[in-house]
Structures are given as structure tokens and as C-alpha cells.
Amino acid sequence: MSETELEGLSSRLEGAASTLLENPPGFFELPKTADPGPSKALAEEVRASGATDFVHVGIGGSALGPIAVQRALNHPYYNALPDRGGPRVHFAENTDPATLAAILDVADLRNTWVNVVTKSGSTAETMANFLVVRGALIEVLGEEGYAERVVFTTDPEEGYLNQISAREGMRTLHIPPNVGGRFSVLTPVGLFPAAVAGLDADALLRGAAECADEVREMGAQHPAVQGAAYHYLMDANKGRNVRVMMPYADALDRLAAWFVQLWAESLGKDGKGSTPHGAVGTTDQHSQVQLYMEGPQDKVIEIVEVEEHARDLPIPEAYADLEGVGYLGGHTMGELLNVECDATRKALTEAGRPNSTIKLGAINEENLGYLFQALEVQTAISGSLYGVNAFDQPGVEAGKQITYSRMGRPGY
Numbered sequence: 001m002s003e004t005e006l007e008g009l010s011s012r013l014e015g016a017a018s019t020l021l022e023n024p025p026g027f028f029e030l031p032k033t034a035d036p037g038p039s040k041a042l043a044e045e046v047r048a049s050g051a052t053d054f055v056h057v058g059i060g061g062s063a064l065g066p067i068a069v070q071r072a073l074n075h076p077y078y079n080a081l082p083d084r085g086g087p088r089v090h091f092a093e094n095t096d097p098a099t100l101a102a103i104l105d106v107a108d109l110r111n112t113w114v115n116v117v118t119k120s121g122s123t124a125e126t127m128a129n130f131l132v133v134r135g136a137l138i139e140v141l142g143e144e145g146y147a148e149r150v151v152f153t154t155d156p157e158e159g160y161l162n163q164i165s166a167r168e169g170m171r172t173l174h175i176p177p178n179v180g181g182r183f184s185v186l187t188p189v190g191l192f193p194a195a196v197a198g199l200d201a202d203a204l205l206r207g208a209a210e211c212a213d214e215v216r217e218m219g220a221q222h223p224a225v226q227g228a229a230y231h232y233l234m235d236a237n238k239g240r241n242v243r244v245m246m247p248y249a250d251a252l253d254r255l256a257a258w259f260v261q262l263w264a265e266s267l268g269k270d271g272k273g274s275t276p277h278g279a280v281g282t283t284d285q286h287s288q289v290q291l292y293m294e295g296p297q298d299k300v301i302e303i304v305e306v307e308e309h310a311r312d313l314p315i316p317e318a319y320a321d322l323e324g325v326g327y328l329g330g331h332t333m334g335e336l337l338n339v340e341c342d343a344t345r346k347a348l349t350e351a352g353r354p355n356s357t358i359k360l361g362a363i364n365e366e367n368l369g370y371l372f373q374a375l376e377v378q379t380a381i382s383g384s385l386y387g388v389n390a391f392d393q394p395g396v397e398a399g400k401q402i403t404y405s406r407m408g409r410p411g412y
Ligand SMILES: O=P(O)(O)OC[C@H]1O[C@H](O)[C@H](O)[C@@H](O)[C@@H]1O
Pocket: 059, 060, 061, 062, 117, 118, 119, 120, 121, 122, 123, 126, 181, 182, 265, 393, 396
């Protein structure tokens, strides 16, 4: 890109940042305006009821955010926080009978709450999962009793869940109409399940609000905004149209999955947009780094590094005589993870493979909230740089129409 073109991009970036701040999209103001009260109050009712299981029903933006939060901060196997109480959290996302059947295998339906999350109020997968879980709950709690264990998270007025709750009395949490599904993790979509699990919903919002304040102060100089220009340049100018997000923490693998929807669905329009891809370190050093190091020069690797791991384990001393084993003794697992993170970064750099790093001091609600907001800002700014509307998704409708027709929905 010539000097002139670079200057042009710089002024476009300034313009995009000004537009975002002058006409902020719904997600941007959310952390400052959101009231987590209803989510927290209902979550307290769930926890006080002695619930053993909480089934979250939703897909796309109505699931990936909540899953990312739970995976990052909840216990990966108990699905609950033994030291904070609360029910095990399950996710019925895909319309895969094996997954839902497995949830129904383990959930104690007498003490189960269900949260049905859909912004449109009509997504086929979500409604199908809801109808199956509803049937199972009615078998145990009866037609009269089941509705009090079901919470709907949906548009304040539109959609079928509002019609059903008007008939059967389910409690309803509202997704602000001006916040798109893939930008909704800090609405009740993510806050209610977080609070049910004993996580700090206020801290999630606090972190996001800090990010919004810093973007207001720094404008185009904020790292999230600068990152939009970096990734745009790498795509438009260097042909690097695959963006790999590689957290060096298993707990962040679903954050990458959340980001994949955010980036793909916001920018993949009019033949534009780069392809996001989730990976995990160190695991994918043994799976994909060969491609990153010696494959096509079409990728940018973005490492997410965690400086302090919530839990660490010492590596015991053993086999001192075996040089390829004994050297590990005395170190810790977290130390090895971060050494390998740095080693990968150095190897990529020395091989001329562009890479960037997002550093998290620790995985906690505040840092996660900040990161959600920063990536949402970066995506919105990137929409301006690509010249696409980052907030719609017209491309998903064709498949839905065919599904509705094949499933016999009237009018399709
Ligand atoms: O929240 P819902 O209305 O059920 O939508 C769930 C998802 O499906 C839609 O088709 C879009 O692809 C996503 O942007 C959305 O998050």
C-alpha cells in the first residue's frame, strides 16, 4: 500500500471511530446502560430453589456468548462452581438429538430450570429443543407446574415466546432490540446464565464499560480500533484473509468460537470479509502450526495469552537420568504453557509469519467483559473499513426458507 493509500486508511479509521462514537451501535452503550437486576434477581430465585440443573436452549448469538462465559469461568466438568453453589449448566444448542438426549439423561428434571433464548423468537433449532424439553418437564412437573421453571430471554415484544408466555406465564428477560444477537453476550443472554452459575454479572459489565470508556477517550488510537486497521490491511493489502484466534488456555476455546461468529457474520458480505478460525495452544501446535509456519502466506495468527492461570500444578521431579523427561521436574504446567506460547510467537516471527498477541492478566469476569467489548468494537470498525453493514445477516435466510418449507411451516 502506498504512503497515500496508508494516509487514506488512517483517515478512514479516524472517520470510522468518530462515526462509532457519534452514532454508537446498541452494543456500545450497553455496558453503561444495562441493568443486570432482572437477570440477577431471577438467577437468585433459581439458586434459592435448590436447582440441580439449568438447561440453556439457544443457538448462534443466543448460545455462543453464554457458552464462552461458562467455559471461561465455570468448572469444565462439574458445569458448576463447587465453591459458589448453583446448578450444573447444560447447553442445548444444535438440533442434534444425541446431545439433547444426553442432557435429559443426566438432568434431574424435578429440579431443573430451562432458559430458552432467541432474539427473533422463532429459530427452528431453538423451538425444537424447547418443545422436547417442555415435553420432558411436563411429564415430571405437569402442564400446570412446568412453566414456572422456564425463563424466556427474547425481544421485549416480538416473537412467539412472548405469545407463549402470555398464555402460560413464563418469566421473560428482554434482549434490547438495538443489540444484535452476536453482540448480545452482555445482555440477559449471557448475564442470566452467568448469575445462575454464581459468576459476577456486574464485573462482566464493569470490564466492558471500562473498554467503552477507553475507546471514547482514545478513539482511533485504541488498540481495538488499531487492530481493525491491522487486520484489514493484512487482508486487503497482503492477501492474508484467514484470521486465526489461538488462545493459550483451554478455558478460552469457546471465546474463539464466539468470535468466529462475530467476525464471520458481521463482515462476510458482498464478497468481502476474512475467514476467522479458532485454535488452542498448545494443543494446535501439534495439529495446525505446521500449516501456519510453512503453508500459504494467507493467515494472521492472533495469540491470546493468559499471564496468570487461575490454577497451576507443579511438575514433580522424576527420572533425572532421562534427559528428555527429567528436565520438566520443578517447573509448573502453567509455566510450560506460557513458555510454549512465547516459543510459538517467536518461531512464527522468525519465519516471517505475521502474528499479534492479546494479553490477559487473568481469566476473570472483568477482563472477559473488556475483551468482549473490545472485539465487538473492532468488528464494528472493520465493517466500516470493508464498507459492509456489520449488523445484519441476510445470507442466512435462504437456508431457513428451505427448512421451513421442507418442515411444512405454513406460508413457506
Ligand atoms: O437469537 P435467535 O433469533 O434465535 O438467532 C440465533 C442466530 O440465528 C440467526 O440465523 C443468525 O445467524 C444469528 O445472528 C443469530 O444469533
